[in-house]
Amino acid sequence: MTQTALADIPPLIADQQVTDPIRRFLTHILNRKEQGIRLVGLYCSYAPVELIRAMDAVPLSLCAVSHRTIPAAEAVLPANLCPLIKSSYGFILTDSCPFFALSDAVIGETTCDGKKKMFELISPLKPIHIMDLPQLPDESEALERWTITVRKLKDFLETTFQVSISDDRIEEEIRETNGKNDLMDRFFSYLGCCPSPVHWREIYDIIGLEHVTTGKEFQDLIEKSSAMLDERIAGGIFFGTSSSPRVLVSGCPVGGDACKVLQIIEEAGGVIVALEACSGMKNYAFRIAENSGDPLRAVAEATLKIPCSCMTPNQARLEMIDRLIDRFKPDVVIDIVLHACHSYNVESHKIMKHIQQRHGLPGLKIETDYSKGDVEQIRTRVEALFEGL
Ligand code: SF4
Numbered sequence: 001m002t003q004t005a006l007a008d009i010p011p012l013i014a015d016q017q018v019t020d021p022i023r024r025f026l027t028h029i030l031n032r033k034e035q036g037i038r039l040v041g042l043y044c045s046y047a048p049v050e051l052i053r054a055m056d057a058v059p060l061s062l063c064a065v066s067h068r069t070i071p072a073a074e075a076v077l078p079a080n081l082c083p084l085i086k087s088s089y090g091f092i093l094t095d096s097c098p099f100f101a102l103s104d105a106v107i108g109e110t111t112c113d114g115k116k117k118m119f120e121l122i123s124p125l126k127p128i129h130i131m132d133l134p135q136l137p138d139e140s141e142a143l144e145r146w147t148i149t150v151r152k153l154k155d156f157l158e159t160t161f162q163v164s165i166s167d168d169r170i171e172e173e174i175r176e177t178n179g180k181n182d183l184m185d186r187f188f189s190y191l192g193c194c195p196s197p198v199h200w201r202e203i204y205d206i207i208g209l210e211h212v213t214t215g216k217e218f219q220d221l222i223e224k225s226s227a228m229l230d231e232r233i234a235g236g237i238f239f240g241t242s243s244s245p246r247v248l249v250s251g252c253p254v255g256g257d258a259c260k261v262l263q264i265i266e267e268a269g270g271v272i273v274a275l276e277a278c279s280g281m282k283n284y285a286f287r288i289a290e291n292s293g294d295p296l297r298a299v300a301e302a303t304l305k306i307p308c309s310c311m312t313p314n315q316a317r318l319e320m321i322d323r324l325i326d327r328f329k330p331d332v333v334i335d336i337v338l339h340a341c342h343s344y345n346v347e348s349h350k351i352m353k354h355i356q357q358r359h360g361l362p363g364l365k366i367e368t369d370y371s372k373g374d375v376e377q378i379r380t381r382v383e384a385l386f387e388g389l
């Protein structure tokens, strides 16, 4: 099935000089570093970025998604470890991660065992602070414990950077996050159109820019993108047709070399209309209480709602998938599990059963890594899935 090619239509982000999202991000970071801005590296969505921004520092994601550094990492780490951890560690080991090199401090969370132990290996290299994440979010004391942990993060940042982070500045950053999440929600609404005027690469482009723009810049970007998407709709420019399989992609974070699965879905004639993972829509689903009187507790409450598979039970993830299905009307769910990610792997069965029983949707679990070795096997499975719709 032939689809509209992204290269053949005016790009959504026309005024960006650097089109590669990683290079664009690096350029932005280098500019900020030259201005004397401090950088704080992160490995997960649970660390509240509002605290980092409230001391006028920039939060940086350090999760790496390339096969390139995995052989080096496997000299130290076991081969049967999640590729995201191996790739991230490999970049540090080979001193080729500019974001880690530029970070003045690093925040980690006790999410999965592999990451926790990797943090021990990198702790001599940078000031590093580990946040103890409660993993039974429904327990009555979980929020209390996580709020204490968030207060400890504030202490760490204040001590390490010799600053004072005021409640007023955190409140400002809470408003900034909520405003951006509202704008992101407006952009995502175009994915509800059938056929869709948005390409999956454009979702990542917009998410990448959310991290490096101010609230005003991001608002301008969404205004422009919305106008272009309206033009596409008026001009009949869509990705796929109204009969193309609409795909919700769920599971582990997907980026870099793991995007091979998204590319295969596209080449098989599918259109990606929702990305559930924390690399996609998950982080934008929540709002932080404003003017609560205790902004640290407010950010703790919002971040504790993130339905990652490290949580148990993780009913909130099923509810989130329900909302994505109701809103974006997929025909199928493809659950991507990175090799050796046990929590997403075990949870996959529950997700597949839920989408079949509750929504009558077929699903496919794909276990993969960052290599190219399984591309044709994945292609065969995706094509068979679409043929059966
Ligand atoms: S999948 Fe979970 S643990 Fe991994 S980065 Fe996302 S939120 Fe954090």
Ligand code: SF4
Binding pocket: 082, 083, 084, 085, 111, 112, 113, 114, 115, 252, 253, 310, 338, 340, 341, 342, 343, 344
């Ligand atoms: S994908 Fe799974 S194993 Fe890998 S870092 Fe995230 S939670 Fe851990």
